[in-house]
Amino acid sequence: MAEISPSVAELVRRVASQEVSCEEKTIHRLARIPRIDRDIHAFLHLATDRATKKAREIDRRAKKGERLGRLAGVAIAVKDNICVSAMPATCGSKILEGFVPPYDATVIQRIEAEDGIVLGKTNMDEFAMGNTTQASAFGPTKNPWNLERVPGGSSGGSAAAVSAGMSTLALGTDTGGSVRCPASFCSVLGLKPTYGTVSRYGVIPYANSLEQVGQFARRVSDLALLYDVVSGHDPRDSTSVTSPKARKSSGGFKGKRVGIVTEFFGEGTKDGVRRKVLDASEKFREMGAKVEETHVESMEYALAAYYVIAMAEASSNLSRYDGVRYGASTEKGTADWNAAFAKTRTECFGPEVKRRILLGSYVLSAGYYEAYYLKAQSARGLLRRAFEKAFKSYDILLGPTMPVLPPRIGEKVTPLEDYMIDINTVPANLVGLPALSIPAGFVEGLPVGMQLMAPHFGEHLLFEAAQSYEDAVGVPGAKE
Amino acid sequence: MSKRVAVLDGVKIGLEIHCQLTALKTKLFCSCSSDYRDKEPNELVCPTCFGIPGTLPLLNERAVEYALRIAIALGCEVPQRTSFYRKNYFYPDLPKNFQISQYDKAGGVAIASAGSVRLEEKRVRVRRLQLEEDPGKLTYEGTIDKSPYSLVDYNRAGIALVEIVTEPDFESAREAKTFLEKLRAIVEGLGVSDGELEGAMRCDANVSVKGGARVEIKNISSFKEVEKALNYEILRQSTFSGTEGGAEAETRHWDERRSITISLRTKEGEQDYRYFPEPDLPTLELSPEFLRRVREEMPEVSEVKAERYQGEFGLTPQMAKEVARDAKVADFFEEVVSKGAKASDAANWITGEFREEVRTAAASGDGRLKAGDLVELLKMLESKEATRGQAKEIFRGMMTTGKGLAELGKSTRTGVVLDESSITGLVEQVLRESDAVEKAKSDPKAFNYLVGQVLRLEPKADAKLVAKTLARKIKR
Numbered sequence: 001m002a003e004i005s006p007s008v009a010e011l012v013r014r015v016a017s018q019e020v021s022c023e024e025k026t027i028h029r030l031a032r033i034p035r036i037d038r039d040i041h042a043f044l045h046l047a048t049d050r051a052t053k054k055a056r057e058i059d060r061r062a063k064k065g066e067r068l069g070r071l072a073g074v075a076i077a078v079k080d081n082i083c084v085s086a087m088p089a090t091c092g093s094k095i096l097e098g099f100v101p102p103y104d105a106t107v108i109q110r111i112e113a114e115d116g117i118v119l120g121k122t123n124m125d126e127f128a129m130g131n132t133t134q135a136s137a138f139g140p141t142k143n144p145w146n147l148e149r150v151p152g153g154s155s156g157g158s159a160a161a162v163s164a165g166m167s168t169l170a171l172g173t174d175t176g177g178s179v180r181c182p183a184s185f186c187s188v189l190g191l192k193p194t195y196g197t198v199s200r201y202g203v204i205p206y207a208n209s210l211e212q213v214g215q216f217a218r219r220v221s222d223l224a225l226l227y228d229v230v231s232g233h234d235p236r237d238s239t240s241v242t243s244p245k246a247r248k249s250s251g252g253f254k255g256k257r258v259g260i261v262t263e264f265f266g267e268g269t270k271d272g273v274r275r276k277v278l279d280a281s282e283k284f285r286e287m288g289a290k291v292e293e294t295h296v297e298s299m300e301y302a303l304a305a306y307y308v309i310a311m312a313e314a315s316s317n318l319s320r321y322d323g324v325r326y327g328a329s330t331e332k333g334t335a336d337w338n339a340a341f342a343k344t345r346t347e348c349f350g351p352e353v354k355r356r357i358l359l360g361s362y363v364l365s366a367g368y369y370e371a372y373y374l375k376a377q378s379a380r381g382l383l384r385r386a387f388e389k390a391f392k393s394y395d396i397l398l399g400p401t402m403p404v405l406p407p408r409i410g411e412k413v414t415p416l417e418d419y420m421i422d423i424n425t426v427p428a429n430l431v432g433l434p435a436l437s438i439p440a441g442f443v444e445g446l447p448v449g450m451q452l453m454a455p456h457f458g459e460h461l462l463f464e465a466a467q468s469y470e471d472a473v474g475v476p477g478a479k480e
Numbered sequence: 481m482s483k484r485v486a487v488l489d490g491v492k493i494g495l496e497i498h499c500q501l502t503a504l505k506t507k508l509f510c511s512c513s514s515d516y517r518d519k520e521p522n523e524l525v526c527p528t529c530f531g532i533p534g535t536l537p538l539l540n541e542r543a544v545e546y547a548l549r550i551a552i553a554l555g556c557e558v559p560q561r562t563s564f565y566r567k568n569y570f571y572p573d574l575p576k577n578f579q580i581s582q583y584d585k586a587g588g589v590a591i592a593s594a595g596s597v598r599l600e601e602k603r604v605r606v607r608r609l610q611l612e613e614d615p616g617k618l619t620y621e622g623t624i625d626k627s628p629y630s631l632v633d634y635n636r637a638g639i640a641l642v643e644i645v646t647e648p649d650f651e652s653a654r655e656a657k658t659f660l661e662k663l664r665a666i667v668e669g670l671g672v673s674d675g676e677l678e679g680a681m682r683c684d685a686n687v688s689v690k691g692g693a694r695v696e697i698k699n700i701s702s703f704k705e706v707e708k709a710l711n712y713e714i715l716r717q718s719t720f721s722g723t724e725g726g727a728e729a730e731t732r733h734w735d736e737r738r739s740i741t742i743s744l745r746t747k748e749g750e751q752d753y754r755y756f757p758e759p760d761l762p763t764l765e766l767s768p769e770f771l772r773r774v775r776e777e778m779p780e781v782s783e784v785k786a787e788r789y790q791g792e793f794g795l796t797p798q799m800a801k802e803v804a805r806d807a808k809v810a811d812f813f814e815e816v817v818s819k820g821a822k823a824s825d826a827a828n829w830i831t832g833e834f835r836e837e838v839r840t841a842a843a844s845g846d847g848r849l850k851a852g853d854l855v856e857l858l859k860m861l862e863s864k865e866a867t868r869g870q871a872k873e874i875f876r877g878m879m880t881t882g883k884g885l886a887e888l889g890k891s892t893r894t895g896v897v898l899d900e901s902s903i904t905g906l907v908e909q910v911l912r913e914s915d916a917v918e919k920a921k922s923d924p925k926a927f928n929y930l931v932g933q934v935l936r937l938e939p940k941a942d943a944k945l946v947a948k949t950l951a952r953k954i955k956r
């Protein structure tokens with residue numbers, strides 16, 4: 001384990017005061033990444049030119065004594081489904097090979113406005129459909145803690161990049177746990193913010209009504225800072241909320257009410273994971289929080305409702321990839337567009353994407369829409385009310401992020417078994433709640449994550465709880 | 481050939497009209513210019529309307545206002561909230577391979593429903609209105625079935641469309657065409673669409689004959705073609721009636737060049753559009769304040785106004801149309817009626833021999849037209865305080881001099897002579913002096929001439945009484 005790196009605030013101070021050269025540091029980092037990433041494969045694209053140019057500009061401004069942004073010189077890795085102009089955006093799919101978006105996502109604009117340095121684009125499960133990053137058309141990413149294990153997914157590249165110290169911060173997207181799952185498997189912090197707090201403009205959608213751009217960091221203060229930079233109303237996203245940003249932490253966790261949700265420890269939960277998370281929750285008790293077991297109703301519907309809604313939206317979102325306007329096309333120069341669409345889509349989509357498009361189309365079909373889609377939406381309503389009720393009694397709800405340890409790469413599981421491990425993460429997406437995965441220790445040498453959930457716009461409660469925890473156990477190290 | 485079968489019993493026609501909101505400056509969900517006609521292909525596109533991944537639709541609020549103007553003009557019910565749905569189907573002219581539209585089933589609510597339009601003596605029901613985006617445009621080399629490739633122009637993709645769906649209330653092709661012309665006048669009057677522009681108003685139809693199956697007809701490019709296509713289809717289907725099975729439920733394509741409809745697909749081949757709520761656009765609240773503002777800002781279309789005058793004031797269709805034709809004249813009419821005049825009297829007066837003067841005076845807006853004075857004048861006529869001739873003289877004076885009734889009334893000798901003995905005296909005087917007496921016994925024209933002679937002697941004489949007295953005298 002390497003030396004614990006300084007906080008973002010300290011890094012920014014060093015750059016601003018010209019103690020370090022941002023350009024040198026960036027060049028050094030960019031040179032080091034390929035050596036580490038040979039084994040891990042977190043990056044699909046390194047933006048060497050753009051990053052060094054930005055670093056040079058920051059140094060120049062620092063020299064002139066100009067005020068620098070809150071992320072000045074800080075390296076940020078970006079999941080490959082978030083658009084950065086002049087960088088590829090493949091979504092881990094062959095169908096978007098060669099596609100270069102002509103614009104920056106709002107989150108990228110906000111990061112660059114605060115002088116953050118976009119390092120490059122990270123690997124992911126194709127179109128964010130998966131929890132292992134094995135479903136990338138460009139090969140799997142490996143878990144920095146154990147190269148035979150998956151890093152989780154779908155934002156596995158971003159989590160691994162932070163975990164292995166290649167990037168200080170990272171962005172992912174979380175549709176059903178795609179930030180929290182890899183955060184848990186890679187022993188870093190991963191936040192899924194309240195729905196509507198972070199703009200989705202420029203985020204290539206998997207399931208629009210469920211997903212948010214999430215943040216990865218190793219320190220709570222860094223995570224909170226990155227969240228603060230990228231969040232806030234965006235007039236280009238009609239689902240972006242206008243309500244004020246989450247309040248700052250008031251510090252201290254004494255007297256807070258923490259509910260350990262029994263349903264989060266279901267039958268698929270590994271013993272070691274259960275023990276670690278319960279041990280970690282003891283820390284909250286020691287810090288003076290009121291910790292007790294509780295129930296959340298209707299949780300048994302969450303997984304099915306999630307997959308029905310996500311697949312339905314995905315089947316429609318992914319229709320546009322037909323090879324006509326951008327991306328890959330394997331059939332050119334024919335008037336039989338139907339056959340051309342089919343050929344391109346058959347050859348360029350991976351099996352998991354096809355499975356979800358088929359299932360999604362099915363649940364939206366005449367005669368099935370009511371039985372599946374509408375029923376899933378009403379289950380979503382039930383779950384929303386169940387959480388509203390639970391948050392009347394608790395500030396924070398807690399459980400394991402993932403019920404299992406990181407699976408082996410290539411391990412054979414059925415799709416259903418694979419979907420089952422999302423059981424604790426999908427409720428936050430269905431209800432739009434903020435949820436945070438924090439490292440809770442290791443079992444058999446593999447990371448375990450603890451998930452904290454808060455009411456809508458309760459990010460400050462999550463940061464507060466995580467900060468208290470970090471103060472008690474220390475900043476988790478990087479696996480370098 | 482088609483003209484001869486224009487009217488046939490048991491014909492039911494419904495229309496589905498797509499009307500571009502051409503008055504908008506930008507597209508429905510992005511800020512690209514909507515002025516796409518005569519532009520280079522794919523010149524007016526941005527990442528959003530080109531379907532670039534990661535872009536999001538942003539609703540053009542003005543489009544909502546314009547759609548609501550149409551809804552209000554067609555007497556539709558407007559819901560408190562409405563939502564957008566995705567209509568999913570693969571077609572190269574759709575940049576996203578789905579169209580953002582609306583849906584009125586399975587929890588969806590279109591922007592308006594249940595309206596109606598008066599068409600002479602009947603009411604045509606409007607089932608619903610919805611707001612949606614136009615697809616792009618495909619170009620083929622040669623014909624659609626032989627072209628080796630197709631070219632796509634997305635300039636039109638994302639243009640705001642209002643879809644208007646009627647109930648099958650038309651009984652002839654002629655009726656359908658009349659409705660379309662009226663609808664075009666309405667959207668033009670509302671300032672939301674210029675129906676003259678190529679492709680701004682497009683129409684699909686469904687036709688059934690004598691309870692037979694419903695046949696959809698697509699690709700009718702202009703209103704001229706509507707009547708032709710419908711008449712062809714009515715004739716085609718009527719040849720099936722009486723035969724076993726009748727016409728088949730299907731979708732047919734109007735082939736303009738050959739003037740026939742050709743089968744596109746049968747009912748079994750219908751697309752399943754997999755409608756579901758558009759997750760990128762939240763439910764749209766149509767607050768009472770918003771609706772009030774739309775109402776206040778929208779011009780009342782003369783067609784709609786004329787309908788209101790028929791219903792509210794009992795004017796004949798012809799009269800209502802006359803009054804409503806000019807907005808300023810209509811305003812004057814409404815003011816006169818609101819101040820207590822009988823609507824039919826006011827309408828007669830305004831659209832009668834003074835029609836041109838009233839229009840000019842109303843247009844000038846200089847206060848020459850005094851509603852209160854006309855009300856008084858009409859009352860004087862009714863109570864026989866003035867003759868028609870006197871009233872006309874006063875009214876003309878008002879419009880030419882700008883003077884009021886009080887002033888003009890003094891200089892014009894008013895008061896009707898109703899005294900029978902003095903009228904008898906005048907009649908006798910005319911009879912003595914005229915040589916048309918014999919002729920007047922059989923010729924009404926000569927009779928009226930004599931009445932006129934009496935009125936020349938005494939303009940205030942009551943014309944009816946003069947006629948009565950004269951008739952009595954010459955019969956004797």
Ligand SMILES: [Zn+2]
Nearest residue numbers: 510512526529
């Ligand atoms: Zn556009």
